Amino acid sequence: MPELPEVETTRRGILSVLKNQTITQVVVRDARLRWPVSPDFAQRLTGQRVLDVERRAKYLLITLARGTVIWHLGMSGSLRILAVGTPPQVHDHIDVVLSSGRLLRFNDPRRFGCALWTGDDPMQHDLIAHLGPEPLSEVFDPVYLADQAKGRKVAIKQFIMNASVVVGVGNIYASEALFRAGIRPKRMAGQIKRDEFQRLVRAIKVVLADAIKVGGTTLRDYVNANGTPGYFRQKLFVYERAGEPCRSCKTPIQQVTQGNRSTYYCPQCQQ
DNA sequence: ATGGGCACCTGGCTGC
DNA sequence: TGCAGCCAGGTGCCCA
Structure with a gap:
């Protein structure tokens, strides 16, 4: 959800x-x-x-x-x-x-x-004490993320979904943020450049904030407290759009698997 | 410490 | 029509 x-x-x-x-x-x-x-x-x-x-x-x-x-x-x-x-x-x-x-x-x-x-x-509490920073807080910045990524070989998509690194970035918004930042999801976290971390941190904050504005994303089950769905699905660039043209360059969106989860990206816009 | 894979559970869709 | 197989907004835990 x-x-x-x-x-x-x-x-x-x-x-x-x-x-x-x-x-x-x-x-x-x-x-x-x-x-x-x-x-x-x-x-x-x-x-x-x-x-x-x-x-x-x-x-x-x-x-x-x-x-x-x-x-x-x-x-x-x-x-x-x-x-x-x-x-x-x-x-x-x-x-x-x-x-x-x-x-x-x-x-x-x-x-x-x-x-x-x-x-x-x-x-x-055990479920909460180990968690990383809130993505919309000021402590989550490019310097912090680059420091955390140093020497890490895990793919950047799984890295930003790791709640010890930063919380709140799930499977939808990880793909969406990487698209907006122009970064291939399978690149190693430790190999990401400084300016790319700047774009990525900005993209994570913007995509989450924009989604909150329209009540989140409803794919199947989710409804808010009033029973109404979220409307961010209409603004998704890549998630669940495999084979459809990239909204930016028309290249078909690719779907791959990472850590048993689906990842979506544009092979042209994301390098 | 790090990374990878599995488990938990129900329901909806696809293809034979 | 029926059913097996696969997939789905998360995350703790076990293993190498």
């Missing part, structure tokens, strides 16, 4: 609805997510006031008066705001019911997502 723009769009959609509300009930219909939902998950949340909804990488962090909910949407998950009483559909695994009469509903067909409560600093 969701890469950073989709998670950020979800965060913005649920923030004002959740903030300052009290959780009156939590219903776990299916606890079999990536990690089983803890038996005390509902009890930890019930009766608590929501103070804030933040994001770190692709994790949503719901700050409660006591503790934090760490929520990940996996490949196919979505969080929606609905009225209490809305009948659950297939794959609707968790409801968080609010005092306002609305509820937060988690749907995840593939169950790669997770939801857990922690009473400690969420930034120190």
Whole structure:
């Protein structure tokens, strides 16, 4: 699913609805997510006031008066705001019911997502502590990325998808950013030139920011908190466009496999 | 430390 | 029509 723009769009959609509300009930219909939902998950949340909804990488962090909910949407998950009483559909695994009469509903067909409560600093949690910088922050700059890439033989596409290097760049936006930067996805990270890192960092920031503006990219499952899809798909240059003409030079877009994931690029525009 | 490959799971599409 | 095979917005873990 969701890469950073989709998670950020979800965060913005649920923030004002959740903030300052009290959780009156939590219903776990299916606890079999990536990690089983803890038996005390509902009890930890019930009766608590929501103070804030933040994001770190692709994790949503719901700050409660006591503790934090760490929520990940996996490949196919979505969080929606609905009225209490809305009948659950297939794959609707968790409801968080609010005092306002609305509820937060988690749907995840593939169950790669997770939801857990922690009473400690969420930034120190095992899932989060090791993560690299946020791509839209100032610390993510060409000097940082070039330094991280020194001596690395891994392909540049897999390198920018490595959450220890930089977070939030998933399979769609990795291909899109490399196209915009004019860099071949299979080149070794350590061989990328200084000016190319400048273009790449700029491309990552621009493509993510542009996607957030239009609510992210919907390929199959993803919908935002209101149930509407993201519209960035219309602005994709290469992703899922194998064989179609490059929007810039008309050369057919190539598809290759890297790390068991599909990569798309223009053999003319990207060198 | 680094890189590669697999696993987790459901559903939709393709081709025989 | 049926079914096997392949593919899909992620990422932790195991192995060499």
